[in-house]
Amino acid sequence: MSRVMLTHRTPLRLLLVLLLLPFQVAAQEDVFALDKLNTGLTAPGPAVERNTPQAAMEAFIDLTNDGDFAAAAHLLDLNDIPVPTQSHVGPLLARQLAIIIDRKIVVDWQDLLERPDAMVTSGDGAMVGQPQKSVLIGYLERDDRITAVRLDRVQVGEDDPVWIFSRGTVDNIPALYNLYGPSRLEEMLPAPLRRPAFWGMQWWEVLGLPLIALVTGLVALLT
Incomplete structure (x- = not known):
């Protein structure tokens, strides 16, 4: 009897699978599917918010500002x-990326939507109504070409999707840091002098302005 029931149910199950297949494919197209993610790190804590592009960017800035x-x-x-x-290199790359963003990228928070699918719901652009799995944070010049800094929406198996800086962005961090990171002289300065002040400047730059003005004035008087 059970074998007969199974035989009758099989076509229904196949029909259900066929009906759901387009939705499963569409869901997979909204993310970059991964087999694994950062397995060399310990489990992320509650401060690591990654469910939306905006939350991910805010978490990254807050965490790096806190050291x-x-x-x-x-x-x-x-x-x-x-x-x-990964547990050693990851924090170093996070610090370098934070410095790059702080120095060279103006984050457009309006483009970082507080939606897991990053769908644009207003306006008349081509992306309106379309889920996004990659969001542009900014462009930087490198070796006569443009390098993008992006957040990607990734998913491992059946885990919830998360937004993180893309693998391409991470691969480019060392080269970008060499171009836009602090000079050797800056690295030698005490940490308090390298903290952000205002107008995109650090405290050592602010304190150095009067000295530069004084030297410039003396040169003008002597010439």
């Missing part, structure tokens, strides 16, 4: 980094 680069590393796609070194 918690180990937690901020969870907002990077470190899959190209060997697993045994």
